[in-house]
């Protein structure tokens with residue numbers, strides 16, 4: 001842990017802190033890292049971490065045992081990385097407490113337990129300085145363990161925003177500084193004029209990563225020109241999309257990168273105070289940010305007269321109660337002000353009139369975390385990544401029907417196919433790809449014929465989807481697109497703040513009609529009706545929630561109309577998902593009477609004696625699918 005009392009007032013102090021940080025980052029000492037972002041913790045990383053600490057202490061091993069952020073292989077959590085001097089860094093997946101203890105005992109005897117190893121790294125690049133921490137010779141190998149460089153999952157990724165996640169201990173300021181942290185801030189405050197910084201951001205082509213994709217340099221320029229004082233900076237860490245955890249991973253794994261980006265932005269735009277608006281449901285992210293703010297303040301990297309430049313900046317954390325609409329920037333402002341989070345008409349934009357009526361620049365977590373890299377490497381370098389008007393990289397949460405669901409960072413312009421098949425490993429269980437939903441709950445669903453689409457703001461919008469903040473859900477043949485549209489409509493209708501009649505009532509009505517279709521009660525006229533309603537909600541809503549909420553329905557109607565027609569014409573759900581349109585049956589020739597289905601059926605709908613053929617009482621069956629899951633001989637059929 002860095003010593004909080006160590007003040008950093010100039011370049012020499014920064015270099016001293018970096019030297020301290022390098023002691024635990026460089027491969028001189030044995031080190032065990034445990035991935036302890038939420039993805040790891042959800043899988044039991046905390047217990048694994050404690051077990052490793054206990055075992056190393058019991059055996060008196062001189063190992064540094066430290067937490068780190070998301071290592072980037074979420075499907076294999078809990079993840080443990082072992083780094084022995086002059087050896088590659090070995091990653092172990094799906095660890096549990098007994099395995100963790102055995103691993104430590106094995107290491108004592110020089111046994112690397114390669115049977116649990118899933119990958120090895122010979123070094124870590126630092127995109128900020130173009131340097132590499134070398135753990136071992138580039139050619140080093142461990143029998144049977146693939147190198148990260150050879151794994152499709154990592155080969156296509158470029159980790160700028162997530163550069164330190166899985167590398168540093170997020171609670172260690174010195175380790176962040178050892179990865180060139182706060183160097184960009186020092187550079188900005190001691191050698192750059194605000195206009196030069198904004199110019200660099202504009203040249204980078206960076207667009208806001210929170211969803212709308214507004215050019216960041218342009219927003220900063222508008223804000224800089226505002227004469228009113230004080231000015232505020234806000235980091236939007238509300239992240240309410242189901243299945244998305246990009247921002248959470250950055251806050252938990254590399255909190256100082258966000259603080260550094262915000263402080264640079266504040267200097268460039270003349271702001272004096274900052275707010276990190278983060279949802280209450282992200283306790284670890286809140287803890288990490290509070291910890292990082294306290295460290296930065298104690299070190300003199302936040303507060304008054306930073307690097308003797310005369311520039312002062314303060315940041316506080318405001319917790320949101322978890323309403324999706326509070327991520328919308330004008331609703332966010334009212335929430336920070338202590339009022340009900342409701343959007344308002346723009347203009348004036350927050351950069352003109354925001355918090356307390358003063359100019360306020362709101363940017364997303366990922367946008368802020370990009371800033372130190374852009375300043376260190378230059379806007380032109382950043383702009384060479386990507387395509388068209390979408391430059392740089394984007395962090396996505398690749399989830400759903402892929403073999404490797406995980407957090408990824410890829411250059412803009414990569415195709416959906418490369419993401420799903422090369423990085424995601426394709427569709428598991430021999431099923432067929434059906435659709436990919438990009439952009440969170442108000443994104444669109446794209447079919448297989450669009451898999452070669454390049455991922456950029458314009459292409460996705462033209463295809464009826466959106467970039468959004470980075471949620472990406474892959475669906476296979478077992479997903480019903482009508483049911484999916486119903487799910488997202490339900491989420492958005494519940495999250496609508498209700499201020500606009502069209503959004504409030506329009507989404508409720510659309511949900512009713514789509515639900516009716518999933519129940520087999522729809523008619524062909526319903527399809528036109530929801531399409532019309534969708535366009536009306538889109539055109540007449542005040543904020544982005546209503547303007548994009550119809551996307552899942554409109555895109556599924558556009559690309560999967562046949563599936564809607566099967567529901568309304570034939571009263572059939574082709575994916576066999578919609579409960580009112582399916583029945584469960586036990587095939588007598590396959591049933592071996594094992595009784596597994598009887599034990600899991602909570603509605604006592606399965607009849608039959610042990611070792612005899614079972615049957616399902618359809619009057620009692622609630623179609624939960626539990627019997628289907630446990631039936632070994634696959635005798636339960638859905639028809």
Ligand SMILES: Cc1cc2nc3c(=O)[nH]c(=O)nc-3n(C[C@H](O)[C@H](O)[C@H](O)COP(=O)(O)O)c2cc1C
Nearest residue numbers: 208209210236238239327328329363364367544545
């Ligand atoms: C309903 C709704 C929810 C939103 N949620 C978020 C969010 O969680 N995080 C975020 O950064 N932007 C969110 N946005 C976008 C913000 O309004 C705003 O555009 C963004 O914070 C600006 O930062 P950026 O330019 O860096 O993207 C949301 C927008 C809407 C309409």
